[in-house]
Amino acid sequence: MQTTVPKNRRGYLGALALILVIVGLYWGLIHAPPDAYQGNAQRIMYLHIPSILTAYLSFFLVFVGSCLYLWKREKRDDILAYSAAEIGVLFTALTIVEGSIWGKPTWGVWWTWDARLTLTAILLLIFVGYLMLRSLIEEESRAASAAAILGIIGFLDIPLIHMSVYWWRTLHQPPSILRPDKAPWDNIHPAMLTALAINFFAFVLLYFYLLSLRFRLGEMTEEIKTRRMDRGR
């Protein structure tokens, strides 16, 4: 098996992600003005929005990898889904923590059983279950198939999360950027929009750096298993 991202290219990706993270921190914490209503607490949004969008991207890759695995039965697709699920869980957990810390000064509570918050917590639980399922079933191909089915079902929660603010009366506000009636630059201060964009690209680059490492780790783990079995014969 061969890695999709060569080692030197992975290094460039990591370096680029680091630069963008530093620029993003500067824009988010220093350059962007405080919000007229929320004050400095709004700066948490420069983490919150990029991390949930990165989590969505990750679970989309779980969905793609799972569908391909069930169709073609190629180990690479399963490794992709498994790797993306692990990192997706991390980004979803961070989204909930950031949201909770932002919620306290803004809403006055750390947590509320709002439709969007609850559906995001369900998404996290589904993918924690996905990771647990893989270690609970001993036979590898069965574990991969069961996890693939759960990965596909789990991904279906994302459109529900996105639409929840329209379908139910929620405390969580509707989107500020992806609004059908207004362009983002008509709705947000340009410095805030830039801070958000930089942090979003920083998170995406960091995500692909982590994914390339985790995917290669999955490939090596598979290689070790196969070679050990060959030696045992």
Added chain:
Amino acid sequence: METWGYVFLAYGIVWGALLLYLFSLKRRFRRAEMEVAELSSAEELQKHAQK
């Protein structure tokens, strides 16, 4: 707590958790690389012994 306190708490947790995950991933990665190298050298030795 002032709102800056919440901001630093959020940024601290996020970047702390991401760094922790990166370090743990790198550690697992290096261990796997070492294991692959060990297996390769053991296979080489086995080949030489068979010759």
